[in-house]
Amino acid sequence: xxxxxxxxxxxxxAVAIYDSGEGLLAHRLFSQVAVHAEYGGVVPELAxxxxxxxxxxxxxxxxxxxxxxxEHIQGIAYTAGPGLIGALLVGACVGRSLAYAWGIPAVxxxxxxxxxxxPLLEPNPPQFPxxxxxxxxxxxxxxxxxxxxxxxxxxxxxxxxxxxxFDKAAKMLDLDYPGGPQVARLAQLGxxxxxxxxxxxxxxxxxxxxxxxxxxxxxxTVAAHAGANGxxxxxxxxxxxxxxxxxxxxxLVIKCRRALEFCAxxxxxxxxxxxxxxxxxxxxQTALQKIGAGVFYARPEFCTDNGAMIAYAGCQRLLAQQHQxxxxxxxxxxxxxxxxxxxxxxxxx
Amino acid sequence: xTTILAxxxxxxxxxxxxxxxxxxxxxxxAEPRTHAGRILPMLDALLAEAGVSLHQIDAIAxxxxxxxxxxxxxxxxxxxxxxxxLEKPLIPVESLHAMAYAFAQDPKHTQDSVVxxxxxRMDEFYLASFQVVDALPQMxxxxxxCGYALFPQQLDITIDASVAGLGGGWAQVDPELRAMLGYCDxxxxxxxxxxxxxxxxxxxxxxxxxAEQAExxxxxxxxxxxxxxxxxxxxx
Numbered sequence: 001x002x003x004x005x006x007x008x009x010x011x012x013x014a015v016a017i018y019d020s021g022e023g024l025l026a027h028r029l030f031s032q033v034a035v036h037a038e039y040g041g042v043v044p045e046l047a048x049x050x051x052x053x054x055x056x057x058x059x060x061x062x063x064x065x066x067x068x069x070x071e072h073i074q075g076i077a078y079t080a081g082p083g084l085i086g087a088l089l090v091g092a093c094v095g096r097s098l099a100y101a102w103g104i105p106a107v108x109x110x111x112x113x114x115x116x117x118x119p120l121l122e123p124n125p126p127q128f129p130x131x132x133x134x135x136x137x138x139x140x141x142x143x144x145x146x147x148x149x150x151x152x153x154x155x156x157x158x159x160x161x162x163x164x165x166f167d168k169a170a171k172m173l174d175l176d177y178p179g180g181p182q183v184a185r186l187a188q189l190g191x192x193x194x195x196x197x198x199x200x201x202x203x204x205x206x207x208x209x210x211x212x213x214x215x216x217x218x219x220x221t222v223a224a225h226a227g228a229n230g231x232x233x234x235x236x237x238x239x240x241x242x243x244x245x246x247x248x249x250x251x252l253v254i255k256c257r258r259a260l261e262f263c264a265x266x267x268x269x270x271x272x273x274x275x276x277x278x279x280x281x282x283x284x285q286t287a288l289q290k291i292g293a294g295v296f297y298a299r300p301e302f303c304t305d306n307g308a309m310i311a312y313a314g315c316q317r318l319l320a321q322q323h324q325x326x327x328x329x330x331x332x333x334x335x336x337x338x339x340x341x342x343x344x345x346x347x348x349x
Numbered sequence: 350x351t352t353i354l355a356x357x358x359x360x361x362x363x364x365x366x367x368x369x370x371x372x373x374x375x376x377x378x379a380e381p382r383t384h385a386g387r388i389l390p391m392l393d394a395l396l397a398e399a400g401v402s403l404h405q406i407d408a409i410a411x412x413x414x415x416x417x418x419x420x421x422x423x424x425x426x427x428x429x430x431x432x433x434x435l436e437k438p439l440i441p442v443e444s445l446h447a448m449a450y451a452f453a454q455d456p457k458h459t460q461d462s463v464v465x466x467x468x469x470r471m472d473e474f475y476l477a478s479f480q481v482v483d484a485l486p487q488m489x490x491x492x493x494x495c496g497y498a499l500f501p502q503q504l505d506i507t508i509d510a511s512v513a514g515l516g517g518g519w520a521q522v523d524p525e526l527r528a529m530l531g532y533c534d535x536x537x538x539x540x541x542x543x544x545x546x547x548x549x550x551x552x553x554x555x556x557x558x559x560a561e562q563a564e565x566x567x568x569x570x571x572x573x574x575x576x577x578x579x580x581x582x583x584x585x
Contacts (some may be wrong), residue, residue: 019536045418049567052422056433070434089385092381093426095431100389101403101434174580230580319439326389329428 005311008091009083016307077314080108114309136272137163149342155207190242288296366432410548413441466518500554
């Protein structure tokens, strides 16, 4: 089955074509980062407007790149949530009506299921069951994955997502948006020992996270060393970035390890924008080796939002005969464990 | 003979119309915040009622705005998917023009001019005015934003009994001013049937935009989205 996937849940317009027999045929993305950078974060109205401009040209481009005409496309998948409602509506409305015009089925995909399954697009995919850490600007969740479509939430952030904390720390240090890669780059120049930031909620049982206290701690540290322009000197900024990154990474590593032990599993999958963080990957590798477990992740461009993961997850749901009616539905909030199970699963057929 | 499909969701009312050479089929839903869920099912039922298939449609017209930003994008995105999928032109029709057109076409109406006024929130109206000539609206003042406080000064025409007022914006206007109108309908909204008729006129005059060229008429392009204040001097 050949599926066109559309992703417009936040600030990237992305389209891909996945074929259950031939694999991923093409994927393209328009990043809106430049649109939002001068505002210091995503402006939902501007994001929605840009999706309208970019989506159809991108669909045409991907179809050409995949050497695919409309007759070959057997289903359309679009992100139906969670995300920004106005942004979701653009992809969902175009995707659903295009499927109607072509007389093929459509399905609304859960954005985080897309992220969670993205590592399955890699040449050496993880085997079920596994524990997944979904960590991005919008989510920090630990999920038990027994099979495709069988998800159980183990823990999540009670306040800010880890990626959101990175963005806010970047803002405090006057770094560009999006903040994650900027903080990570600056942290490489910093002394990771000079400041010690708390590892929130690691000293008590459970698998939930909290990053808002870390944000306050960062703000206070910046304020305590600030010069006339409101910022510490460059080296201190780097040291703060390093301390912040260490604290977030350590917290995530401790909880991942705890989740694997809790589930008695040996495989961890990390997905979402923050899963591209190099320090997180290194520290997870080291920590999991000690308990004989392995960590899997997607290639960098499939860690952040992309169309490939939506085409892939949508293809699995369409193969299981799960279709969306003509009524376009988007869900800004949508618990992952409320998804229907998937009885059908093939990687190659 | 030409068949036109039209979609509008620019206000709290959404509508779909199929205009055949021998008649109009229209469905209207006045329930706000349900438009995305309603429009394709309404279209599917209309096609069955009209006894035509999607592939018999020659062009798609959409309510381009001004209006609710989200509503404009719902109508446009649905229309884009259809137009791109069916390889048909996608024709923008301004929402206030459609309101004036429906008014002017009704032989009961005798007023010479029409002032359309929709609430744009943030203490502003969307405003446009038209002169009625041979049962057709001719634009006097193109669609624009008008602060509550600047109405009616911003209007180029004088309000009297020769003027019709259309749209929910009029409900917020000083009742004494409203009473000077020769006709007032604060319930009037843009409807797909009028959009289909105007769409056909544009289509017949050779307007054939491709689906990916379409963009809503937002009018408000610089809403006070606060830009970020930087601490460091920007590096050149």
